Amino acid sequence: MGSGKTALVAALCRSLAGDLALAVVTNDIYTTEDADFLRQAGVLAGERIVAVETGCCPHTAIRDDIGANLEAVEGLEERLAPLDLVLVESGGDNLTATFSRGLVDRQIFVLDVAGGDKVPRKGGPGVTGADLLVVNKVDLAPAVRADLAVMARDAAARRGGGPVVFCSLTDDPAAGAVTSWVRAQLAVPPG
Amino acid sequence: MSLRAAALLLADGRFPAGGHAHSGGVEAAVARGRVGDLDDLVAFLRGRLATAGLVDAALAATTCHRAGGAGVLPWGELVAEADARQPSPALRASARVQGRALLRVGRRAWPGPILDELACAGPDGTPHSVVLGACAAAAGLRPGDAAAIAAHQAVAGPASAAVRLLGFDPLAVAAALADLADDVDRVAADAARTAGGSAADLPCGSALLLELGAEDHAAWEVRLFAS
Ligand SMILES: Nc1nc2c(ncn2[C@@H]2O[C@H](COP(=O)(O)OP(=O)(O)OP(=O)(O)O)[C@@H](O)[C@H]2O)c(=O)[nH]1
Ligand SMILES: [Mg+2]
Numbered sequence: 001m002g003s004g005k006t007a008l009v010a011a012l013c014r015s016l017a018g019d020l021a022l023a024v025v026t027n028d029i030y031t032t033e034d035a036d037f038l039r040q041a042g043v044l045a046g047e048r049i050v051a052v053e054t055g056c057c058p059h060t061a062i063r064d065d066i067g068a069n070l071e072a073v074e075g076l077e078e079r080l081a082p083l084d085l086v087l088v089e090s091g092g093d094n095l096t097a098t099f100s101r102g103l104v105d106r107q108i109f110v111l112d113v114a115g116g117d118k119v120p121r122k123g124g125p126g127v128t129g130a131d132l133l134v135v136n137k138v139d140l141a142p143a144v145r146a147d148l149a150v151m152a153r154d155a156a157a158r159r160g161g162g163p164v165v166f167c168s169l170t171d172d173p174a175a176g177a178v179t180s181w182v183r184a185q186l187a188v189p190p191g
Numbered sequence: 192m193s194l195r196a197a198a199l200l201l202a203d204g205r206f207p208a209g210g211h212a213h214s215g216g217v218e219a220a221v222a223r224g225r226v227g228d229l230d231d232l233v234a235f236l237r238g239r240l241a242t243a244g245l246v247d248a249a250l251a252a253t254t255c256h257r258a259g260g261a262g263v264l265p266w267g268e269l270v271a272e273a274d275a276r277q278p279s280p281a282l283r284a285s286a287r288v289q290g291r292a293l294l295r296v297g298r299r300a301w302p303g304p305i306l307d308e309l310a311c312a313g314p315d316g317t318p319h320s321v322v323l324g325a326c327a328a329a330a331g332l333r334p335g336d337a338a339a340i341a342a343h344q345a346v347a348g349p350a351s352a353a354v355r356l357l358g359f360d361p362l363a364v365a366a367a368l369a370d371l372a373d374d375v376d377r378v379a380a381d382a383a384r385t386a387g388g389s390a391a392d393l394p395c396g397s398a399l400l401l402e403l404g405a406e407d408h409a410a411w412e413v414r415l416f417a418s
Contacts, residue, residue, distance in 0.1 A: 030414065031412055031413045053414075053417040054212055055211050055213060055214070055352070055416045055417060056211075056352075056356070056415045056416065057211055060211050060212075064205065065205075066207065068292065070295065071292070
């Protein structure tokens with residue numbers, strides 16, 4: 001919750017929309033807050049952003065019962081074909097939130113440094129299983145006395161060496177390292 | 192055969208057909224102060240079962256009966272009869288959203304001509320009750336099964352939404368649903384009896400407060416459930 005998912009989606013739109021056909025699906029707990037934020041930020045044409053309503057249970061809509069999200073993605077593909085990349089943002093939830101492979105080809109999990117440096121050690125399917133772990137808000141590390149080296153060590157251990165990016169989306173609104181990772185993934189066939 | 196595993200699957204709240212995002216009108220009723228405690232919820236569920244529940248169960252049973260038989264399937268007629276019994280545009284739309292979600296998983300679970308034809312029938316989707324009847328037929332179930340599943344869902348989905356919205360004791364809500372079970376069975380039996388008849392004669396139980404509440408709810412800026 002509040003780790004910077006929408007900020008990351010906005011950053012990816014900023015750095016990828018120039019040469020890729022993009023669309024975004026948001027899963028808000030209430031209203032269409034994230035979708036509205038992205039539209040107002042002007043990072044993507046409004047018609048390329050749709051919101052799914054999740055009925056109190058945002059993780060259900062991305063994991064156990066993905067029909068509404070599939071419908072949203074297919075609707076975008078139909079309307080805006082051809083699309084190179086659809087970004088699906090989950091509703092703010094917790095460490096157990098994870099995407100079904102029936103919905104996404106790649107999953108990025110975003111952690112907030114301000115949540116404390118023990119979070120990677122706690123693990124959970126997002127931390128251990130995501131294709132990319134992003135540890136965001138490193139600019140806040142001194143303020144919350146988070147030890148980034150500890151986070152890096154624990155994340156590496158939990159993920160068996162899987163990729164981890166440390167960043168601050170306020171300092172780097174283009175999310176350089178995550179953008180590079182996404183571009184590299186686009187070259188790999190889905191699955 | 193009395194109880195079929197396919198019927199349990201189709202009735203299961205965890206069957207991935209999108210039901211979790213809908214409150215069946217409970218969210219609107221809570222906001223308007225009509226549902227605040229467990230007694231209110233039981234009264235709400237009784238009313239819902241006797242009106243929307245009976246209509247949905249009858250439509251599901253009739254669809255199952257016809258889809259299970261031979262000949263051209265009268266999707267258009269059934270959809271028209273469903274819409275004729277639903278004056279609220281918001282509820283018509285939500286029935287179609289839920290119908291599309293159920294059809295998506297139904298076609299994977301029970302592939303075949305019945306659900307393939309239904310998928311081609313309506314460009315903007317088919318109401319949930321009709322899709323439910325078709326799924327039941329595709330799964331080899333009978334009209335009575337389709338009616339029972341529809342009647343069960345008419346109260347079970349809203350009850351679990353109420354637990355999430357009002358923090359009711361889930362055990363107390365389960366007990367309330369158990370108390371309603373005989374009524375659910377009666378509505379299902381009444382609905383199943385209509386299956387062989389003319390679609391125009393299906394029951395018509397309008398629930399004004401559900402309909403008005405749904406119109407109101409659809410216009411809210413902040414809500415937890417899609418309907
Ligand atoms: N200091 C700091 N703040 C950040 C950073 N990234 C995002 N934020 C702020 O954190 C807050 C939450 O960011 P969002 O992008 O909305 O987070 P989210 O994960 O989408 O939130 P939910 O969807 O509500 O779960 C906003 O006020 C952002 O401006 C960062 O790197 N550093
Ligand atoms: Mg967000």
